[in-house]
Amino acid sequence: xxxxxxxxxxxxxxxxxxxxxxxxxxxxxxxxxxxxxxxxxxxxxxxxxxxxxxxxxxxxxxxxxxxxxxxxxxxxxxxxxxxxxxxxxxxxxxxxxxxxxxxxxxxxxxxxxxxxxxxxxxxxxx
Amino acid sequence: xxxxxxxxxxxxxxxxxxxxxxxxxxxxxxxxxxxxxxxxxxxxxxxxxxxxxxxxxxxxxxxxxxxxxxxxxxxxxxxxxxxxxxxxxxxxxxxxxxxxxxxxxxxxxxxxxxxxxxxxxxxxxx
DNA sequence: TTATCATATGAACAAATGATCATATGAAAG
DNA sequence: CTTTCATATGATCATTTGTTCATATGATAA
Numbered sequence: 551x552x553x554x555x556x557x558x559x560x561x562x563x564x565x566x567x568x569x570x571x572x573x574x575x576x577x578x579x580x581x582x583x584x585x586x587x588x589x590x591x592x593x594x595x596x597x598x599x600x601x602x603x604x605x606x607x608x609x610x611x612x613x614x615x616x617x618x619x620x621x622x623x624x625x626x627x628x629x630x631x632x633x634x635x636x637x638x639x640x641x642x643x644x645x646x647x648x649x650x651x652x653x654x655x656x657x658x659x660x661x662x663x664x665x666x667x668x669x670x671x672x673x674x675x676x
Numbered sequence: 677x678x679x680x681x682x683x684x685x686x687x688x689x690x691x692x693x694x695x696x697x698x699x700x701x702x703x704x705x706x707x708x709x710x711x712x713x714x715x716x717x718x719x720x721x722x723x724x725x726x727x728x729x730x731x732x733x734x735x736x737x738x739x740x741x742x743x744x745x746x747x748x749x750x751x752x753x754x755x756x757x758x759x760x761x762x763x764x765x766x767x768x769x770x771x772x773x774x775x776x777x778x779x780x781x782x783x784x785x786x787x788x789x790x791x792x793x794x795x796x797x798x799x800x801x802x
Numbered sequence: 803t804t805a806t807c808a809t810a811t812g813a814a815c816a817a818a819t820g821a822t823c824a825t826a827t828g829a830a831a832g
Numbered sequence: 833c834t835t836t837c838a839t840a841t842g843a844t845c846a847t848t849t850g851t852t853c854a855t856a857t858g859a860t861a862a
Binding site for chain 3: 722726728752753755756759760774776777
């Protein structure tokens with residue numbers, strides 16, 4: 551209590567003489583992106599963390615596709631695809647264009663491809 | 677019913693003459709990784725989709741750290757960190773070494789860094 | 803206008819997730 | 833052996849998430 555107050559109610563470890571992190575932590579805290587950025591980052595990856603959405607993105611690597619084509623390809627309902635496309639669009643990972651009644655979706659940029667490829671390498675290489 | 681049976685109970689669209697996907701879909705289906713791979717890929721990204729875990733990984737970019745240091749740095753309970761470290765370890769994204777009572781965690785490989793950097797670029801560039 | 807096709811969306815519900823609390827394990831010090 | 837420190841883990845619970853169902857919107861054709 552005489553020292554700096556604990557950030558939360560969790561002491562975790564003494565860290566007096568044994569192995570003081572204080573200095574190291576201060577340094578690392580300096581290097582960390584701010585909380586909002588970290589939050590956005592997690593939100594971005596969260597989007598890739600669903601099979602349906604990953605499949606959609608992977609499919610769009612090849613060609614732009616309409617909603618019903620995606621539904622048929624992934625074997626899920628039109629509604630499910632539509633909901634997920636909304637998530638992808640809100641995150642600006644895909645764009646769409648209208649042609650009559652049909653709406654074609656495509657990848658928003660090449661970052662998407664790069665991120666997925668990177669993940670793909672990780673799970674295949676080993 | 678005379679044609680191929682619908683994969684699910686979802687017609688989605690006619691796709692007779694208007695804009696038949698059949699050919700295109702067959703081609704794309706060919707390019708898609710198999711379902712298990714896609715599933716694993718989503719699972720991998722799911723792990724990056726949590727602020728606590730992203731923070732842990734980011735912190736480990738700088739240096740190996742013990743559990744209590746991470747808890748202090750992220751301002752969460754020791755238990756919460758420990759649970760998340762287990763997830764990261766199960767996914768082989770981090771490794772650990774023991775030194776007496778303390779356990780130090782560090783990044784398993786550079787893929788982790790590459791994936792996160794890629795995501796970081798996406799959210800900052802625009 | 804009315805019917806139909808392609809897509810979007812809101813409500814509802816089951817499943818997955820992440821934090822907390824209490825407790826267990828494991829190592830070193832006394 | 834007992835205590836203490838560092839970490840791990842199981843149970844519980846509130847949130848979040850993704851699908852389904854029903855329905856709405858929006859565009860074209862009749």
